[in-house]
Amino acid sequence: MRSRLSVPVHRRRAAAALAAALALSGAAGCAGGGAAGSPAATGSVSPAPAVTGPVTITFDEAMSSGAQKTTLEKLVSEFEATNPDITVKLSASANYGALLTKEKAEVAAGSAPTIAQVYESWAADYANSQVIVPISALAGSDRPAQLSGFYAGVAKDLYLPDGKLWEWPFNKSLQVIFYNQDLLTARGVGVPATWDQFAEALKKTTGGGVTGITIDPGGTSGVTSGEEWLEEMAAADGAPVYGADGAPRFTSPQAVAALQYLIDLKNAGALATGTNYPGETALGGRKGLADLSSSAGYYYENQAVGGKFKLTTTGLPKGSVGAAAMMAGTNLVVFSSASAQQKAAAWTFMQYLTTAPVQAQWAAATGYYPVTAQSLTDPAMTAYLAQNPWVSSTITSLDSAITDPPYSWVTKCGTYLSAAIQAGLSGTSAASAMSTAQNACAAAKAGA
């Protein structure tokens, strides 16, 4: 994020508008009547009418680079070719932080897009403010036929705490670990199966200019793999950092131990920190053993490695109760300001995006996982799976993957966890850092 030296003088007017916007937002929150919207807000269960004439839908997304951008554009072109009455206008943001700001601004201005990518907590916020419509209002059912084909974890992720289907899947991935296999072999270390073995491997391979792993602890700009790592380790030891009701459990012994794990690695010189996917650059430069990232980062990891060594990709190691990989990626929502024809077109487009052939094409090009197992036998996917057997071995984790609970304060609490990691790695005790985060998150929950 960059700042500008000059400051517009019209901000006095803008301040007044801010006050008005906050007041309106507060009013909307009151009208919502609690988390995730009231049943009255969910609308009819009659399906959306069919598209009867030319209609344009806008799609706010963050697939702005590399294969993600080109593949999405290709899929949209193919959709428009088979649905000549529907035009899909993509509006790309550079990252999820910018996407959220843009969506909020558009909603506040009354010019929301037709559909948009959202994280679960954003969807909860939107549902609470009644600016999105439940998918059931478009599909005519809370359990559309296509839903049964999705991986269980993916399907479960689409519901908000009110039990209604508000989202539709789009780009889903899991946290995986990318290894420099040559380095593992040279140091006589096997692929770790548990977090303890992982720490040992990082320590054994550290030295001679190599730091086991480099992470981005995260910050106000959004969730990063560093923060997700902490969540995954706590969950793998049986204590997710959030309760089902979104209450923070940052001070559980397992959560504190997870931060202590990172601190110990840092003290042993086996963990470094950076920003902007530092693990990817370190791994590619042979300065790191491993990188913890989303499976959708595969395209970028390969770019960084460039064939310099063998890249091995695996699922996450296990904790005391098993492995717990976070499901990353976003879902789609439909905004209530769209016309009936736009909603119908949006539903047609969203269904198209989750068909098995389209998901196969999308997954093979981008590294995201298909949301349905039916894609695995699609010709577009079989060649990809043959080249990347790790996908087959990890994709079933979509059934049991962990996700952050869909509450509006969870986004903010993620930044508190990031701050705790940064504090811990800077010398604050793990217990103290997590306690500070716990208090901040509890306050955010209370104020929501």
Add this chain to the structure above:
Amino acid sequence: MTRIPATEARARRLAPRRGLGPRRGAARRHPVGSRRGWRWTRRGAAAVLGLCFAVPFYWTVVISLSRPGEFASYPPVLLPHWHWANWSRAWAAAPWPRLFLNTLLVASCTVALCLLTSVLAGFAFGVLRFRGRRLLMLLTLSVLMMPATVLIIPDYVLASDIRWIDTYWVQIVPWGASVFGIFLVRQFFLTMPQELLDAAALDGAGRIRVLRYVGVPMARPALVVIAINVFMASWNSFLWPEIMTRSGTGSSTVQPVEVGLASYAGTDGTDYSALAAAAAFTTLPVMVFFLVLQRQFIRGALSAAGGLRG
């Protein structure tokens, strides 16, 4: 003020170097060896300073022409491998000439508008006497305390109400007044001898004429500083155009270069080779432009600083 004829000034400057004029104590303070050493020291320092600016761009070009994976190599690749595929990939990804011209248009218009508003407001706050002048100035300065990002959503609402979203207007007009610029010009006028303005007024010049023919020429150093700062800020601006404009791949997009470049830092990684290629070919025109006109730039800057008069 007596103006020295150009030929005489040149003669005075050149005379000591040619040994044609007196140079009091020069030989005593700077023996020949010492002068040569000082000259080489200055040249060395200039070379190091030049490298500090040149190496990042050179490194960008090297990465942009590197083969897959080389951008992350250690030790780093120092010579380009002429892998032009990155350039063609980046060039095809966005309408770069359009984005570049958009940036140029927005930055130029913003500078022009900022100079106008800074001169007018700075003159009013620094020279004119009216009730509430101090309070108004304080109110203007208080704008600096509000971070721009805090107001971006209400700003978006305003822009949307007047149908400015996805236009050049929204990228230019809100930034057409700079508190920094107003303050700088005001300070300049406060330190300027009032007699100069009074003399012009006595000769019958109105306020605008005084500003045009006395104030603006005298404030030129401040205006150059404002112009450079505003131009750079506008050129580097990212979040504002990212939010206020919509992405487009056609010739109708109003987005600037920075937004196009940011798209390479994606949601799951960064495409460094393509990013470097795009950064290189969007920076090259500016560099060529500067190199061709560097004599004029330097003369203008020196002139503005009150040194040489061209």
